Amino acid sequence: MALIRPTGKHRRPSRISRTTASAAGVAALTTTGVISGLAAPALAADASADHASTGLTQAIAINDTLADEIDAQAAAQKQAANDAAAQKKAEEAARQKAAEQKRKAEAAAKEKAEAKAKKEAEAKAAKEAKERARERAARDAERKRLNAYVAPVAGSYVSTSYKAGGGMWSSGSHTGIDFHAASGTSVQAVGAGTVVEAGWGGAYGNNIVIKMNDGTYTQYGHLSSISVTVGQAVTPGQQIGLSGSTGNSSGPHLHFEARTGAEYGSDIDPLAYLRSHGVSV
Template identity: 60%
Template sequence: MAFTRATGKHRRPKQPSRMRRASAGAAGIAGLTAAGVVGTLASPALASDGGQSDVHDTGLTHAIEARGDLAEAVDQQAQEAKTATIQAEAEAAAKAEAAKTKAEAKKKAAEAKRKAAAEKAREKAKEARAEKATQTASRSAAPQRAAVGGGGYVAPVDGAVSTGYKTGGSMWSSGSHTGIDFHAGMNTPVKSVAAGEVVEAGNGGAYGNNIVIKHEDGTYTQYGHLNSIGVSVGQSVTAGQQIGLSGSTGNSSGPHLHFEARTGPDYGSDMDPIAYLRQHGVNV
């Protein structure tokens, strides 16, 4: 008895999704079916049940289902790989951002440290300059201190006497010189001979611009014919302090310093200025 091939009406309807996903494998197996392999496997069933057997019961269905499961597994693996890639990229970006932030913070800290060091260096340089200026001023003041006599007095100018005390002549209204004159060119610094208080500073008539100072021992000194005055009435001065500049104001024949020592602040209370200075340790 001859076997007949199962017709299409006895086959199971197409598998919807899994059949499509296993297209490549299914196509191959379907080719085998066309060649009669599946028909041969199905023939005994057709002989026993009158041709009602389903292809579902054959190995073809299992192969298709296996292919479908494999495709789903591949899809799932691809999705998991994609998710892992995205996660790895996000982690790498986060690490890069953290490294960038750390580098910027380190750079800022280094810059702040550099600025602090520069500021410290500037402060040290400033202090060094101030100390040097103080030392220079101290050295400059040393000669002045050395010029102070044993009694705390100094000469009023660094010049020699040109006209002595009580020198006679028509130049003076009293008929004689009430003080001594020192050689001093225009604008030679004039100093207070001792510590004291300024009691007069301004125009003194024949004396021109003049200054009168009362000293701690009750005596007075007067400085005349000044070109400019550098102190004011009521001001305290020290020995050797500059009080003005020499000149030729008032009744004067040329630049010089007229100096008087007095027992009082006014004209007519004069005493020998050379003896006065020598009494206080200053030789002129």
Template identity: 65%
Template sequence: MAFTRATGKHRRPSRTARTTRNIAGIAGLAATGVVASVASPALAATAPASPQDAGLAHAVVLGDELADHVAAQADAQQAVAEVAAAREKAEDEAKKQAEEAKRRAQEAKEKADKEREAKARAARDEERKRLNAFVAPVTGSYVSTAYKASSGLWSSGSHTGIDFHAATGTPVHAVGAGTVVEAGAGGAYGNNIVIKMHDGTYTQYGHMSSLGVSVGQSVTPGQQIGLSGATGNVTGPHLHFEARTGPDYGSDIDPIAYLRSHGVNV
């Protein structure tokens, strides 16, 4: 049980002051016959105290001592309560600060995760775009012989692909992403490469002087796969390029239309 008492100007007087007033008040009780009357301050000071005066004074002193003891207990309890309240307030503040720091850390982590995911997504999109891109098989060249051109030079009577002007040793590039399904001697095509593209079509590169890839190897758009030359049935160095629906001869489609449909300007 906590005790409280007023402070400041309303604080309970000291025991000495209370005792003085209480003893002085005893004299006022003479009219009731409890104690003798005090005629004057001098008489009160010299007259011997009666047993009643001594008992009453003793009771007053004991009461004051008890009151002081109770007041001291109340002060101690108040001090303990104030310390506990201050500690609780400090703990609450520390808890709030910790929660705020945790919230800010979580927000920072979520922001970093979003930025990282955005970068990863952008990188994937860029890589997908790169892999879906198409390029010309020979950089800066031009078509020297058109598709389906007629001549006795070809066993079928017409050209099954297009020829790109290219001196021997000119770099040849995969027009898109895919997997090499043939790399080596190809009869009239000389040294040739056939690539199965990611879209399921096939591209062929013939009359090459050297090959830079092997069967089963994956290639990316623009990757160098060899050098042009004049191997096989040719009248001079160039690159023979075909687009096909299958890996074998006879499944050719218009290579100009094929490249243009994939964004290549030829």
């Protein structure tokens, strides 16, 4: 026996349909005598009682409430699913945003570190280049200094010229030039070289002979004292002794010679020699 009409596979009957079907079912039961036989005393006792007193309407109302609860539950479940999906989507978006921010931060940090490293490398290279330039300048200056020539007595002048004649010289002429210098005046090497003679030189008195780096020789005579030794390297302007009047000398002065060899007789014009090396005398 069917009390309500069949519904679709996925469609529950509406409240109106359910109510109508329930009323129709009650009418059918009454027509067949089922309800009449079962509830005759009640119907006979009160023929005017409406169907509400039979409890059928109450049952229908209870069924509607249950259906509403089911609908509410379904809606709540759907809403919960939607909320969960939205939350999951928001969390994924937040995760992606955080990952992107992290990536950007790491990229920025890497770029900053690379820029810093590049700047430090450039600064280091510049410093090294500056240091190399300074060292090169120092070497050039030292090379220039070592290649430079100076007068044997600073601030002096030539008192006796080269090849001057007279009986004072065994060769009949002056083999060098004399620089005016009081006794004890500093005598300096005219250029860089190595001492090959330092001591008594006969007519030259206390004398020093230096082999210059260019292969020529210079001699310093009549010294009152000597402050270098044989084999010692000397530089331009270095003090090698003090002027005096030792040996064959008429008074304090410095006898200076320029030679092509270490021995007497290889002399060349000392004034021209000094001037050829940039010395103003």
